[in-house]
Amino acid sequence: MTSPYARELEIAQLAVQRAAILTKRVFREKAKGTVSKDDASPVTIGDFGAQALIIAALRANFPGDAIVAEEEAAQLRSDAGLRGLIWDLVRSTRLSGAAEEALGGVRDEADLLEVLDLGRSEGGRKGRVWTIDPIDGTKGFLRGGQYALALALLEDGDVKVGVLGCPNLPVDDEAPLEADIGANQTDEEGRGVIFSAVVGQGATSRPLGTGGLTEGKSIRMKEVTEMANACFCESVESGHSNQSDSAQIAQKLGITKPSVRMDSQAKYGSIARGAGDIYLRLPTSKTYQEKIWDHAAGDLIVREAGGQVTDTKGQRLDFGVGRTLATNSGVVAAPAAVHGRVLEVVQEVLGLK
Template identity: 85%
Template structure:
C-alpha cells in the first residue's frame, strides 16, 4: 500500500539534501563575514542557488503546484556577473548517488532557465490547492558564522501543512545531543541532519548526506515533568523576538536553565527530537507579519513529534492567508502536555488575558 505523500516526501528530502551541498560549498569557498544581501555575498549566492535547485526538482515532479519562495530573479537579471556565478554553482551541484540524482531529474538547463526557475516562487499562496514554501537559507547570520541555519521546504494543501522538511547542516546527527548555542562549530564531525514529517505519520530525523537518503528514525518531544528542568530556546536576534519578555516568562514558569539562542528553524527540529523543550518567538511590533516559509516545515515537524504550535493568542498558525502569517502574532511551540501552561504565562506577561 502506498503511503500518502510518499513521493512528495522523498523528492523534498532529496531536493533539500542537494541544496545543502551547495550551501556548504558556498560557505567554504566564499568570503566569510559578509552580511549584505545586496551584493555577491555568500548569503546571496547560497539563497539563489539553493532555491533554484529545489524549484527545479519540484518543477520536474509537480509541475502544476504553486511555489512561495523568498527570492526572485530580478537581481540576477540586472547583474550578469552574479547570474553567471550562481549558474555555475547550480550546474555543478549534484548528489553523489547517481540513482538519487536521476530521480530528482529536470535540473536547470541554462542561464535563462535559471531565471525562469527562480521566478516560479512568486506565488501569493492562499487557501486553495497545493503550494510549496521554500526558505533556501533560513538563518542568514547563523549561516555566515558557521552556526545554525536551515534549508526549509513544506507542502501546503488548501492552506494546511502536509509535508515538512528541514535540512540543518550544522546540527548534530545525534538526537540525544543536548541543546547548546555553540553546537555546529565549523569543521566538527557528526554534523548535519534532515528532519521531516508527513501529516498523521509522525516525524523523523536522518543524517544529512551527499547521496541517497540515509535511514531515518522516529523522533518525539521530551516529556516535561517539571518546568524547572525544561530547556528554553529563542532567536539569536533581538529583532526577531522580544527577549526581555521571554526572560520574564521563563522566570514565571520556574525554568532555571539559561535560554539557548540559535538561528533558523533548527529550533523547531531541536525541540521536536527532545534536545530542547520550548520555543518562543514573541512579537516585537504590532505590525510585523511572519513569513510562511519561516515556520511551515517546523510547525508540522513539532506537531507530528507530539508538540503543539500556536500563536500568542492560542490560535493555530494559519498558512492559508498568503505569503505571511497575517492572522497570527508570535509563535509558541512546546510539548502538548505543557503547551497550555506556557500559553497561559505568555498571555499573562504580554497582557493578553
C-alpha cells in the first residue's frame, strides 16, 4: 500500500534537487565575491531559474494545484537579456539518469514566463496549494553561507509535505553547529542535504544528489536535559530577528553557549536533526508579516521530528490566511518537552504575559 503523499514527496524532493544544481552552478559561475543586489545579480538569476524548474515539475505532475511563489515574470518580460540568461540556465540544468523523466521541463523563453507566473496564487484555506521559496537566505547564498530551497504542499491551509534543500549544510546529521556555519561553507565534499517530512510520517534527511534520490534516514530533535547546554539559532541579519531580546531570553533560560547565526530555513533543518535545539525569530516590527514560503516546509519538518513550532503568543503558524502569516508574530521552535518553558521566557522578555 502506498503511503499518503508518496508521489508528492518524491516529486518535491526531485524538483528541489534539480533546482539546487542550478543554484550551485550560479554561485560557482557568478556569485563568488559578489554583493550586488541589482536586477542582474546572482540572487535574481538563481531565484528565477530555480523557481521555474520547481514549478515546471509541479505543472507536469499536479496540474490542478495552485502555487504561491516569491517571484513573478514581469521583470523578465521587459529585460530580454536577463530572460535569455535565465533560459540558458534552465534548459541546461537536468538531473542525471532516469530521474529527469519524472519532472516536466520548460519549453522555451515564452514558456519560462508562463511557468513563473503560475506562482501568483493568493493561497488560502481551500484546496491544494504549493508554496515555494527558490532561494531562502539571499545574503547567505551570496556569502557562501547557508541558504535553502523550500517547497511545501498545503491542503486546506495545513502543511502536508515539506522539503528543504540545503546545499551548504553538512550531510552528517551528527555534525554540531559551528560559529562559522553562516559563511564560507561551499566546499562540496560532505555538504548538501535534503530534509523532508510528510504529516504523520516523521522527518528524514538524505544527501543532496544530482540524479535519483539517495537513501534517507529518520531524524529526531535532540532531548534537552540541561538548558545550559542548549544551542539556539537565530538569523544573521538583525533586521530579521531582535537579537538583543534573544540574548536576554537565552540568559534567562540559563543557556551559556553563544547563539549560532545562520540564514534561511536551514535553521529549521538543523534543529530538527538535533544539531541545534531552539530557533527564535523575534519580531522587529509590529507591522511586518512573515511570508508563508519562509516557514511552511521548516514548520512541518520540525514538528514531525518531535518539535513544537508556534509564534510568540503560543499560537500555531497559520498558513491558510494567504501569502503571509498575517495572524502570527514571530517564531519559537523547540523540542516539544521544553517548548513551553522557552515560550514562557519569550513572553516574559517581550512583555506578552
